[in-house]
Amino acid sequence: MATEILELPHPARSDLRLTDVLFALSDPERLAIVRQLAGGPLEMAQCHLSDPSIPKSTKSHLMKVLREAGIIRNEPFGRGRRLSLRQHDLDARFPGLIDSVLSACDGDAAKGASRAGSPAGKP
Amino acid sequence: MATEILELPHPARSDLRLTDVLFALSDPERLAIVRQLAGGPLEMAQCHLSDPSIPKSTKSHLMKVLREAGIIRNEPFGRGRRLSLRQHDLDARFPGLIDSVLSACDGDAAKGASRAGSPAGKP
DNA sequence: AGATTGGTTCGAAATTATTCGAACCATCAG
DNA sequence: CTGATGGTTCGAATAATTTCGAACCAATCT
Numbered sequence: 001m002a003t004e005i006l007e008l009p010h011p012a013r014s015d016l017r018l019t020d021v022l023f024a025l026s027d028p029e030r031l032a033i034v035r036q037l038a039g040g041p042l043e044m045a046q047c048h049l050s051d052p053s054i055p056k057s058t059k060s061h062l063m064k065v066l067r068e069a070g071i072i073r074n075e076p077f078g079r080g081r082r083l084s085l086r087q088h089d090l091d092a093r094f095p096g097l098i099d100s101v102l103s104a105c106d107g108d109a110a111k112g113a114s115r116a117g118s119p120a121g122k123p
Numbered sequence: 124m125a126t127e128i129l130e131l132p133h134p135a136r137s138d139l140r141l142t143d144v145l146f147a148l149s150d151p152e153r154l155a156i157v158r159q160l161a162g163g164p165l166e167m168a169q170c171h172l173s174d175p176s177i178p179k180s181t182k183s184h185l186m187k188v189l190r191e192a193g194i195i196r197n198e199p200f201g202r203g204r205r206l207s208l209r210q211h212d213l214d215a216r217f218p219g220l221i222d223s224v225l226s227a228c229d230g231d232a233a234k235g236a237s238r239a240g241s242p243a244g245k246p
Numbered sequence: 247a248g249a250t251t252g253g254t255t256c257g258a259a260a261t262t263a264t265t266c267g268a269a270c271c272a273t274c275a276g
Numbered sequence: 277c278t279g280a281t282g283g284t285t286c287g288a289a290t291a292a293t294t295t296c297g298a299a300c301c302a303a304t305c306t
Contacts, residue, residue, distance in 0.1 A: 022154075028142050
């Protein structure tokens with residue numbers, strides 16, 4: 001048994017590329033994932049997409065792009081996987097970038113502002 | 124005569140979308156343009172691409188993507204055009220974002236820090 | 247006017263990204 | 277072991293971007 005190859009490849013901090021990071025963040029769905037992860041690690045199953053009917057292969061691909069850009073970490077966790085933001089690596093490599101992205105209000109302000117969870121932002 | 128419509132459309136500050144901005148910045152060539160413009164407005168002819176043999180239609184298209192994302196302004200100037208970074212608009216809409224992108228050192232940082240040490244990956 | 251310089255726009259071709267089903271693998275519950 | 281749950285990977289279809297030449301336009305010479 002010992003088929004322990006379940007760890008997927010993650011770029012080293014020094015290999016992170018600004019353009020790849022920006023590209024990965026430039027998709028609304030991926031950005032939404034990153035926002036969820038900003039609150040702390042999450043099991044993949046608890047990380048929801050905007051449209052719940054999106055197939056898991058697509059979800060997996062979104063995570064792959066984020067992982068390969070070095071934005072998130074994806075590690076085995078029990079029966080599933082745990083996702084986490086690579087905040088520390090990103091901050092070290094691109095200071096202030098993630099913070100500014102996370103604190104930026106998104107484009108479509110056309111929805112009800114029923115959001116209350118502002119993390120350490122400004123009042 | 125009187126065809127003075129040479130002004131191209133620019134999105135209003137309030138229409139800027141984070142994902143579009145990130146996308147526009149996610150291309151190395153476009154990012155290099157933005158870096159040049161960070162030093163102040165430039166005439167298009169003085170704004171050089173990494174490869175000087177790139178045709179002008181391509182250059183124009185790169186500028187279009189940046190302009191439509193709201194990152195640069197492109198206005199008639201004498202016989203040519205003047206490009207400028209929309210710093211103020213970007214700062215107002217996405218505080219800190221442009222600064223962090225501009226101050227981030229770019230891609231292949233694989234040099235310099237000679238310590239071939241362990242990648243930031245997880246043990 | 248005509249020629250020159252500087253730039254946009256329009257297609258079309260090539261490249262790259264996204265989407266999704268099917269097949270596959272690992273872990274946990276019975 | 278069997279089945280169920282959770283996720284990755286592969287391949288093919290689709291969609292979006294990029295690239296470039298050609299046509300076109302505006303302003304500046306001579």
